[in-house]
Amino acid sequence: MADAPGSAVSLPFGSDEELHHRISLTGHGDVARGIFLNSLLDMLRQYGDEELLRQCLEVSGEQRFLEFFNYPMSTFLRMAYPAAWRMGHLYGGFEGAFREMGYQASKAFYASSAGKVLLLLARNEPLRLLNNMPTTTNAVLGDNTGITQMKRTGKTSGVLTYMRDLVPRPYNEGALKSSLEAVGAKDVRVVSHPLAEYDTDYEVSWT
Structure with missing residues (x-):
């Protein structure tokens, strides 16, 4: 594949x-x-x-x-x-x-000191965590890669756009699922939609 x-x-x-x-x-x-x-x-x-x-x-x-x-x-x-x-x-x-x-x-x-701060800021609200991701990914992924957009598509769903991400897509799918579970989301589903060779939309939903 x-x-x-x-x-x-x-x-x-x-x-x-x-x-x-x-x-x-x-x-x-x-x-x-x-x-x-x-x-x-x-x-x-x-x-x-x-x-x-x-x-x-x-x-x-x-x-x-x-x-x-x-x-x-x-x-x-x-x-x-x-x-x-x-x-x-x-x-x-x-x-x-x-x-x-x-x-x-x-x-x-999210078990680290930096991750715990982000969880506190999210207040156990998945959408709040996702909304903060575009401003925090550069600190984790470097200057050349990041989430450029978080688009809310419903009360329990959204789309995150990653640009020039050289990490394999399944890795990000697992990371996003774990991130949402860290703030109490259940039945998390993450589906990647390639936009270009290393640009991707990740569609996320939860209950």
Whole structure:
């Protein structure tokens, strides 16, 4: 399956070629916070594959990650793809593994001091949390990527627009589901609608 149907570069999503293409687009401003890399390492530790954990740390060139320090997005991608290839059988495939990575990363973020502040500001109101996301994503994702728009479509639904997001879409689907659950939303549903190769509308709804 291609990550962006109809894109100029049509490569099978999850292939080694697609990974290298995604990495080739990353620049200085494309970053991932250490908390998300640590969350991935925690998943690998729970999985119990010491060799895979060692390989991911070797790829990163780090022994540990500071939670709110910026690391290259390319480092995250080089760690996450092999992890998804190896753990996919636990989560229904490669996409499912990325969805779980995003879910767990979001849980880790909202358990942090910065995440707890955002939860307080949201006051257990999902729409309030979503409305705040366009102004907070740059602090988490770097200057080159972000949510440019949150459009409310109902009392319990909305659409978030991500522009130039090099993180695989299933990861964001899992992260948004976990984010909404953090403020008490139930039966959360997240559906991605590609706009361009790395631009996406995420349709979210809940009860």
